[in-house]
Amino acid sequence: MRALTIGRYQPFHKGHMNVIWEISDVVDEIVIGIGSAQISHELDNPFTAGERVAMIRRTLELNGFKGMSYIIPIEDIQRNSIWTSHLESMTPPFDIVYSNNPLVVRLCKEEGYEVRHPPLFKRDEYSGTEIRRRMIEDERWTHLVPEGTLEVIDEVDGVQRLKDIVREEDSYGRKAEL
Ligand SMILES: Nc1ncnc2c1ncn2[C@@H]1O[C@H](COP(=O)(O)OP(=O)(O)OP(=O)(O)O)[C@@H](O)[C@H]1O
Numbered sequence: 172m173r174a175l176t177i178g179r180y181q182p183f184h185k186g187h188m189n190v191i192w193e194i195s196d197v198v199d200e201i202v203i204g205i206g207s208a209q210i211s212h213e214l215d216n217p218f219t220a221g222e223r224v225a226m227i228r229r230t231l232e233l234n235g236f237k238g239m240s241y242i243i244p245i246e247d248i249q250r251n252s253i254w255t256s257h258l259e260s261m262t263p264p265f266d267i268v269y270s271n272n273p274l275v276v277r278l279c280k281e282e283g284y285e286v287r288h289p290p291l292f293k294r295d296e297y298s299g300t301e302i303r304r305r306m307i308e309d310e311r312w313t314h315l316v317p318e319g320t321l322e323v324i325d326e327v328d329g330v331q332r333l334k335d336i337v338r339e340e341d342s343y344g345r346k347a348e349l
């Protein structure tokens with residue numbers, strides 16, 4: 172059986188990692204969709220699709236992931252009604268979907284997929300929004316992401332990028348909402 176899970180992974184954190192390990196215990200193969208692949212260099216979406224692929228690939232390798240995985244960037248499209256077909260056109264066929272995103276759940280169910288809800292781990296800390304906030308505010312965050320993610324963020328100077336985005340937004344008079 173092959174499962175699909177999708178997230179923006181901005182960045183990939185330990186909550187995401189736990190989910191992938193749990194899913195791989197019950198399915199043969201896992202497709203990891205990287206959502207909003209076209210977006211980067213924004214406050215809520217600082218990392219490119221390629222950087223997010225690298226975070227996940229490296230994390231799986233460094234942690235000795237034994238399962239079969241496909242990491243596939245998925246761009247957004249303007250029409251929700253055909254998004255599932257768009258997703259299918261980019262991925263190997265999958266049997267079930269793991270997501271807690273209400274729109275993903277609805278659209279996949281409407282196409283007849285079984286949707287399972289992965290458990291949330293330490294959601295107060297394992298959260299992309301919280302990790303980005305801590306990066307910007309110079310609070311501790313490195314313990315919230317796996318080593319592979321940390322390496323990629325360091326390589327691309329991700330924290331500085333995020334701080335620059337905040338500063339640039341401020342200088343244009345827009346409010347940087349965290
Ligand atoms: N702490 C967590 N434990 C388990 N799964 C999580 C956790 N946080 C997010 N997820 C799962 O990841 C998917 C969403 O990915 P996403 O990259 O949006 O994570 P996020 O932490 O919610 O990020 P953001 O705060 O940027 O929206 C959802 O299906 C959600 O169930």
Ligand SMILES: NC(=O)c1ccc[n+]([C@@H]2O[C@H](COP(=O)(O)O)[C@@H](O)[C@H]2O)c1
Binds near residue numbers: 207247250271
């Ligand atoms: N019409 C669309 O393009 C469409 C519909 C549903 C979900 N998505 C994407 O799926 C991803 C879901 O991940 P999150 O749970 O991290 O939001 C997001 O990137 C979201 O943009 C896109």
